[in-house]
Amino acid sequence: MSNIETIQKPPLDPHLKALENEAIFIFREIAAEFENPVMLYSVGKDSSVLLHLARKAFYPGKIPFPLLHVNTGWKFAEMIEFRDRIIKEYELDLISFTNPRGPNENITPFTHGSSVYTDIMKTQALRMALDAGKYDAAFGGARRDEEASRAKERIYSFRTPDHRWDPRNQRPELWSIYNGMIKKGESVRAFPISNWTEANVWRYIREENIPIVPLYFAKKRPVIERDGMLILAEDKRLEVAANEDIQHIDVRFRTLGCFPLSGAIRSTATNIDEVIEEIDVATVSERQGRAIDKDQSSSMEMKKREGYF
Template identity: 80%
Template sequence: MPHNLPETELHNPQSTKPPLDPHLKALENEAIHIFREVAAEFERPVMLYSIGKDSSVLLHLARKAFYPGRVPFPLLHIDTGWKFQEMIAFRDEMVEKYDLDLVVHTNPRGAAENVTPFSHGSALYTDIMKTEALRQALDAGQYDAAFGGARRDEEASRAKERIYSFRTPDHRWDPRNQRPELWNIYNGMIRKGESVRAFPLSNWTEVDIWRYIQAEEIPIVPLYFAKKRPIVERDGMMILAEDPRLELLPGEAKREEVIRFRTLGCFPLTGAIRSGATTLNDIISELETATVSERQGRAIDRDQSGSMEKKKREGYF
């Protein structure tokens, strides 16, 4: 019965894109529904924009949800100062191209005390430059809802997070005391100072993200595609070696390899993978045969067991 849906789409002569398959269409519909619901129920929503592939999909869905109007909330980028250079250029280009409002925040304490991933270690650095910075920015903007691109398939504690994830005034998440969430009816009632993190991509998997990027021709940072790049090997990870602040340790040597990134974070904490995938088709094929998960290259997940849950309780996305 559900297989022979009526033909609902007139082919737009300007569009070369075929209609989305029912699987991606269902995910898209759900995400748009969430965007509209949050925008209607909250006074000051904001969208966390990390410039990665999930953020790119999130942004695309936001534009679709509010079309023909513009995106009715600002994007917030927490800039640690250690992002890949290509990410920043890409971010500015998107803002200009799509007429977006962008708020960029860097933790002033961290900048003043010169907190770096090298000097303070990944755990403390992430806490100060990402989690603390995020709390500062959310407080400063008095945002009562923040969209994020987290997916439940990414990590075990995320598998239990709601689509509307309630936060106390000090941004804490209480995983044992979450509001039940039934059907697609979301409870957006909060008191002043409290907030909600909303996750429109909750039910997407990594492959869905890539297939959607391909189907919708969504721009992404070129670092996702394989290319010969300078790298240095450290702690079992291949780190991009093009930023002058990266100092080589004794025994380390720069070399060139054909690599790409499966996720993008701060360059000193994000490991590249050896890959020849130069097109989206290549990436999707690679994923479908992949034997490791995407967060495998993220140092911060491995600080300690239950790592992500601890960070999330304290306000990390």
């Protein structure tokens, strides 16, 4: 890694530079104004960008807060390998949290359906992890262009002591002056890459050589087709029905989450330039492969009100 950073890089595109500057400013504000921040790290591409920006913000110092991975236990195996490699390489402080109800009550995406499972293993788990650490600020890699209710979110998103978001009463947020004043027990979720689009994220990953999970690049992988979704068939816990064929086809993932809920897309984009080209002409949005957004029109807003990041 270190040899890469010494290469003299050409200057960033001015738009990407402005987005980077904005994110660094937000990281530093939160670190200065809050007592106990934490960074949510989901191992995906947006988290990878967020981590890179955090390293930049505090350089030559270390990142002055831990990373929190809410692990459902159903993440892609390659994500966990990648996570552990990055944590070691950058000497980061990682907290991995799994809601004990998962293993104890055998709550799985197959048995409980995506909305119950997501609520317990992601939303509830996140709330439990934040309470356990008494964090007063949590960085997240959410972007406004991802989803309609996210487009409404402030950079500092205020949460009540029980982690609720009240979209109708958000604090005005003028210029780049952020109001970080909260009472004990309250917290903010801070989103340094709010103004980035999916295309910005990919171009930044390319320009900055940010390592990402290889699942984002196409390769022949075993998949089954279920409810219109291509599910990776590498995990022994996936029960393949008699009428489901395992096909070996060129696929990649546009977003990564729990393997039973993140659909692959057919693709031959094996490197970052090809991925960018593919996204430029894509006719569907990146969250299209996500099962959890589709339950109802306002499902993301409802989850966010409950405390989902």
